Amino acid sequence: MTTVADKPTTSTSEAAAPRLSRKAPIAMGIFALLAILLLIVFNRAGLSHIEFTPNQKGAVQIPLLNVAGGPTEIVIAILLALMAIGSGVLNWFQLRTRLWYIAIFAILIVTGFLVWASAGLSGQLNVTDLLTGAVAISTALIFGALGGVITEKVGVVNVAIEGQLLMGAFVSAVTATVTHSVVAGIIAAAVAGVLVSFVLGVFAIKYAVNQVIIGVVLNLLVAGLTTFLYQDVLLNSISALNSPPSLPRLPIPGISLIPVLGPLLFNQNIIVYLMYVAVVAVTIGLYRTRWGLRLRAVGEHPQAADTVGINVGRTRFWNVALAGVIVGVGGASFTLGGVGAFGANMTNGAGYIALAAVIFGGWDPIRATLAALLFGFTENLQSVLGTLQSPVPNDFLLMLPYVVTILAVAGFVGRVRGPAASGRPYVKS
Amino acid sequence: MSTELPSAVPVADTGTDLGPLALGNTEPDAPIPTSRFGAYLQDVMSSSIVLTILAVFASLVIGGVLIAATNADVQAASGYFFGRPADTLEAIWQSVSGAYAAIFRGGVYDFTSDNFASGIGSFLSSLNFATPLIAAGLGIAVGFRSGIFNIGGTGIILASAGVAGWVGFAFDLPAGIHMIIAVIAGLFAGAVWGFIVGFLKARTGAHEVIVTIMLNYVALYLLDYLLNSPVLRDPSSNAPISPSEKSTAIFFDLLGPRYPVNFGFILVILATVFCWWLLSRSSLGFKLRAVGENPRAARVAGIRINRMYVYVMVLSGILVGLAGVYQVLGKVTTGFERGIDAGIGFTAITVALLGRSKPGGVFAAGVLFGILQAGSYTMQAEQGVNVNFIAVIQAVIVLFLAAPPLVRAIFRLPTPGAKPRSRSKALAASKAAATATPTKMGAVAK
Structure with a gap:
């Protein structure tokens, strides 16, 4: 079990690494092999109709793309194989495979898969709708992941993201209905998230209870409480308590008319815009401010932080509370940003996916956001392909985020290393 | 939550790693009883069984608040609380006692049935859960x-x-x-x-x-x-x-x-x-x-x-x-x-x-949770309280159990050991106790 020696050496390019990690080329090779298997061996012929601009008032219309499935799949598979080999060559010359290289590889995989899955189907695969839906699903995941990153960075394991999301969804629906104000709903969601955080903080920090236990129990508590109140109170007076107004879409003038990207990024509701702000703020805050430095110090080495006069317990408590604000707002996107009314257990494991995104994203806000987007994309992909009646089994697409995360923590994909003191209560001695 | 094993992390004595067993003994206070009888009493009052019972009791009280707050009769009666407060109290008593009695009848023994054979069926169905x-x-x-x-x-x-x-x-x-x-x-x-x-x-x-x-x-x-x-x-x-x-x-x-x-x-x-x-x-x-x-x-x-x-x-x-x-x-x-x-x-x-x-x-x-679950169905059928109420009770019980100091604070129980003046002294005492002897510190001191 001392095989954890490959700790920080290869994490920065400046470090004089004796040997570059071969994980990237190996992983790319595996994916390329899978792609060859899928795209060439199980090649699906037929036209694939890919649409970019749906029937809406876009300034620019991109014509419907009719791709011949069979040859395209073969070309993409060959490209993937070449890129995997390229990564291996880079590794041979001690050059790291850069993130953009992996991103292009991933986009190629997704494109190949989409062409494969939609080949020969009569329906049209609408890329804009596919991506917009992915953003809608990802919003809550991203909020959850950001909150998770903050709590874990400060040294508290947050399994309670699920509970915070669910509480935020419940409270925002009820508040928005009672006050007829979506803004009040969002604020109430943040407060709900903080309340769950307070319980987590008190038990994890003051009473030094095992943080995973508290997280799991909080999830059970919130699920039980919200379902109980939903069944016994909300269902009896749906119009008075559980019919919140939906958030309006706020197109940003001008740039919302850009094809694909416009409706995708700039014609969204306020929670999505808040999400952009949160991602930027958390990223800059964590790495460029005194707050972030202290937070990370407390999470990495609480004794050292304590020695230089940082109050470890207080820092942890208030940052856990802050994470509750972020995750709670994410919970509001389930109700106000989507269907409106609250439903029993409507988060349906999103908090656990967000936790997976935190880990898969290596405890970094940007990477965690990208991971959450990826997970949201696969989830939306399965529902889109389901309506197109594609031959892909939905369940395996739904399983994908979880399998990928297991592979990630097992070290097969990327390299994950959390904050050193995460999960350990700090008892001053 | 790093991928490393706890053992590989060179951070010493910052608390237990994954020690749910240590739920009850993570407190820094060392047991330093004052007298033999006092020691016995403190042992009893701070034992895990007493704490467990108290945690269950406190959870049932919280559950009672939840039932009363969501009960339609209570809400109606509280509308004229200052006119006739007795009505509200009556409604609260009816809703809470009704719910817990239903859990008992559905989970332990149905005292409304005429013979033992059918009454005990409740408990046996609890065993099924x-x-x-x-x-x-x-x-x-x-x-x-x-x-x-x-x-x-x-x-x-x-x-x-x-x-x-x-x-x-x-x-x-x-x-x-x-x-x-x-x-x-x-x-x-x-x-x-x-x-x-x-x-x-x-x-x-x-x-x-x-x-x-x-x-x-x-x-x-x-x-x-x-x-x-x-x-x-x-x-x-x-x-x-x-x-x-x-x-x-x-x-x-x-x-x-x-x-x-x-x-x-x-x-x-x-x-x-x-x-x-x-x-x-x-x-x-x-x-x-x-x-x-x-x-x-x-x-x-x-x-x-x-x-x-x-x-x-x-x-x-x-x-x-x-x-x-x-x-x-x-x-x-x-x-x-x-x-x-x-x-x-x-x-x-x-x-x-x-x-x-x-x-x-x-x-x-x-068995206890089985009783609660079997009883919850009777409670939902007869009292209209949703079965998810039990999930709340179960979670609150464990929350209380996880933090014994909280339960002690609620019930004004003595903390194990005489209360030292400062936290650092307590820690020093616990360290001394840990290094000196693993047996009862009190016995040695006497």
Whole structure:
């Protein structure tokens, strides 16, 4: 079990690494092999109709793309194989495979898969709708992941993201209905998230209870409480308590008319815009401010932080509370940003996916956001392909985020290393 | 939540790693009683049993508040509270006592029935709910004792239920043999599911909490896929549900068809005894506990902790798998759906915590939660209080249990040991106690 020696050496390019990690080329090779298997061996012929601009008032219309499935799949598979080999060559010359290289590889995989899955189907695969839906699903995941990153960075394991999301969804629906104000709903969601955080903080920090236990129990508590109140109170007076107004879409003038990207990024509701702000703020805050430095110090080495006069317990408590604000707002996107009314257990494991995104994203806000987007994309992909009646089994697409995360923590994909003191209560001695 | 093992982290004495066992003894205060009688009294008042009872009591009080607050009669009466306060109090009493009486009648003994035979049926149906909770709770508890946090109960139950259920309906075998093979197949599936976790932890250092959470969903979607495929799906049904189990495979009733107590309960009793023997009488159990208490010390003592992690997870998988097997062969024998786990995987964690990870304690905790669950259906039918109320109670109980200082503060109980003037002194005292002698500090001081 001392095989954890490959700790920080290869994490920065400046470090004089004796040997570059071969994980990237190996992983790319595996994916390329899978792609060859899928795209060439199980090649699906037929036209694939890919649409970019749906029937809406876009300034620019991109014509419907009719791709011949069979040859395209073969070309993409060959490209993937070449890129995997390229990564291996880079590794041979001690050059790291850069993130953009992996991103292009991933986009190629997704494109190949989409062409494969939609080949020969009569329906049209609408890329804009596919991506917009992915953003809608990802919003809550991203909020959850950001909150998770903050709590874990400060040294508290947050399994309670699920509970915070669910509480935020419940409270925002009820508040928005009672006050007829979506803004009040969002604020109430943040407060709900903080309340769950307070319980987590008190038990994890003051009473030094095992943080995973508290997280799991909080999830059970919130699920039980919200379902109980939903069944016994909300269902009896749906119009008075559980019919919140939906958030309006706020197109940003001008740039919302850009094809694909416009409706995708700039014609969204306020929670999505808040999400952009949160991602930027958390990223800059964590790495460029005194707050972030202290937070990370407390999470990495609480004794050292304590020695230089940082109050470890207080820092942890208030940052856990802050994470509750972020995750709670994410919970509001389930109700106000989507269907409106609250439903029993409507988060349906999103908090656990967000936790997976935190880990898969290596405890970094940007990477965690990208991971959450990826997970949201696969989830939306399965529902889109389901309506197109594609031959892909939905369940395996739904399983994908979880399998990928297991592979990630097992070290097969990327390299994950959390904050050193995460999960350990700090008892001053 | 790093991928490294706790043992590999060079951070000393910042608290316990995964020590749910240490729930009750993480406080820095050292026991320094004042007199012999005082020591006895303090031992009693701060013992885990008293704390457990008080935690359950406090949770029931909180639950009572919840019931009263959501009760329509109470809300109506509180509208004119200042006019006639007695009405409100009356309504509160009616709603709360009605709900708890219904739980008692549905879970322990139905005192409205005219004879004992039908009255005790409530308790026996509670055992039906308790059986899988005990089995899964034992599996989680064994993990706790070895320092492994298995939140993958759901996944293991789904895997084992799927396999045992498949064997139970897909084969034609003689009675008895069919059941045994179905049980073994289901337990094997649980063992495999647990082995994945243990193997990954041992070989790659992947943290079991993450792996088990993720495997829950993998199992869920795998089962969902199979339930929608010809493998598990009942061809005569429109919904994704399996065919009924063959009568040769299901657990036979112990007390006749009138009571829902079957052979599965015997298996769970055997499992409890086995766990007790394993943990407190066997060499393997000693090693497991050593790994749980202090992995570094265990390794120095020559215990191969990687191997232990694999053993524990396989064992945990088998025990939790028994719950899955019970679900399809003992409880829902008319075909299973993707929700066959019935939340047992997570409730089992609270059962294990309430039982302090000891086999006997887990058994008792499982029976208590079984009573609550069986009673909750009566409560919902008669009092209109939703069954999810029980989930709240269960979670609050464990929250209270997790923080003994909180319970002591609520009930004004003495903290173990005379209250020192400052926290740092208490710590110094506890250090001294820890280094001086592992026995009772008070006895030495006298």
